[in-house]
Amino acid sequence: MSIQPEKFKTLVKAAAEQIIASAPELTALDQAIGDGDHGTNMKRGFQAVLGKLEAIVAQPLDEAFKTIGKTLVLTVGGASGPLYGSFFMAVGDALSRDKRLPEDLAEVFGTGVGAVSTRGRSQPGEKTMLDVLVPVLQTLRAEAGRPDLVARIRETASKAVAHTVPMQATKGRASFLGARSVGHVDPGARSSCLLLHAVCDTLESRP
Amino acid sequence: MIDTVGIVIVSHSKDIAKGTADMVHQMVGSEVRVAFCGGDPDGGLGTNVSLIVDAINRAWSPKGVAVLVDLGGAETNSEMAVEMLQPERRSLVAVCNAPIVEGAVMAATEAAGGSSLEQVKAVAEELSAD
Numbered sequence: 108m109s110i111q112p113e114k115f116k117t118l119v120k121a122a123a124e125q126i127i128a129s130a131p132e133l134t135a136l137d138q139a140i141g142d143g144d145h146g147t148n149m150k151r152g153f154q155a156v157l158g159k160l161e162a163i164v165a166q167p168l169d170e171a172f173k174t175i176g177k178t179l180v181l182t183v184g185g186a187s188g189p190l191y192g193s194f195f196m197a198v199g200d201a202l203s204r205d206k207r208l209p210e211d212l213a214e215v216f217g218t219g220v221g222a223v224s225t226r227g228r229s230q231p232g233e234k235t236m237l238d239v240l241v242p243v244l245q246t247l248r249a250e251a252g253r254p255d256l257v258a259r260i261r262e263t264a265s266k267a268v269a270h271t272v273p274m275q276a277t278k279g280r281a282s283f284l285g286a287r288s289v290g291h292v293d294p295g296a297r298s299s300c301l302l303l304h305a306v307c308d309t310l311e312s313r314p
Numbered sequence: 315m316i317d318t319v320g321i322v323i324v325s326h327s328k329d330i331a332k333g334t335a336d337m338v339h340q341m342v343g344s345e346v347r348v349a350f351c352g353g354d355p356d357g358g359l360g361t362n363v364s365l366i367v368d369a370i371n372r373a374w375s376p377k378g379v380a381v382l383v384d385l386g387g388a389e390t391n392s393e394m395a396v397e398m399l400q401p402e403r404r405s406l407v408a409v410c411n412a413p414i415v416e417g418a419v420m421a422a423t424e425a426a427g428g429s430s431l432e433q434v435k436a437v438a439e440e441l442s443a444d
Contacts, residue, residue: 181364185391186390278386
């Protein structure tokens with residue numbers, strides 16, 4: 108494994124703190140088209156991750172990802188728990204097999220995205236977190252090795268969130284609203300973007 | 315007493331889960347093992363994978379367990395809970411695509427007659443057919 112534990116710890120901490128700080132925004136987005144619990148749910152999950160951060164970073168990287176995933180599954184409380192949890196557990200599984208970070212980043216990330224799609228029985232275009240994760244995966248695949256990869260991921264994620272605004276939700280609670288879900292940012296897409304931006308910011312601030 | 319399929323009720327609200335379980339008990343008495351859970355890990359509205367796992371194990375029967383859920387997160391979390399059971403139990407749990415109250419009552423009534431998990435699930439899911 109070529110990711111240093113200290114680096115990994117900084118990344119997880121930054122991502123968790125970003126979600127916790129943004130909980131009011133996520134809840135406000137979810138009140139518009141869902142049941143208004145995305146912020147509080149995600150905050151609870153990532154507080155639990157922060158609470159066991161030392162134990163997580165003491166583990167091998169594959170087990171650390173699985174612990175993060177399992178923690179989210181058990182503490183988030185909404186559908187986003189199993190969805191984000193499945194992402195991190197699948198990433199851990201990929202690393203347990205034969206994948207390495209950062210060498211196999213696109214493939215490992217793709218395994219996580221696939222797990223989200225399977226868990227939610229969802230595809231891009233349905234106004235979900237996949238509408239951020241899939242474009243980011245495409246950028247990872249297409250732009251791997253470029254010096255400005257981090258900046259391009261940040262940009263891809265931001266644009267992808269904006270693209271969820273005109274979409275009509277067909278999955279999750281927002282689907283009950285039908286056409287009334289159009290015109291709002293999807294809360295899951297936004298939380299995925301926040302996590303990715305936190306990782307990008309950390310990678311750029313400490314090259 | 316014959317083995318009957320167990321029934322688990324998973325709602326975002328513990329009150330709805332308990333009320334549904336009360337209605338099931340009134341219909342089938344204690345012939346069918348019924349367990350319920352509701353609420354997120356802080357006790358607010360939501361669902362909680364650990365509580366669902368516990369409920370499935372409480373309602374356990376060698377014939378399996380049918381799970382009735384209310385809204386999206388209850389279904390996703392129930393599917394996650396099934397994957398966290400002991401491996402030999404996983405294939406004996408069915409998360410039903412049915413309205414929670416009517417589905418639980420119909421499933422329990424079917425289960426009380428000694429029907430298989432497939433039959434119990436099918437009867438509950440008839441309620442969702444067009």
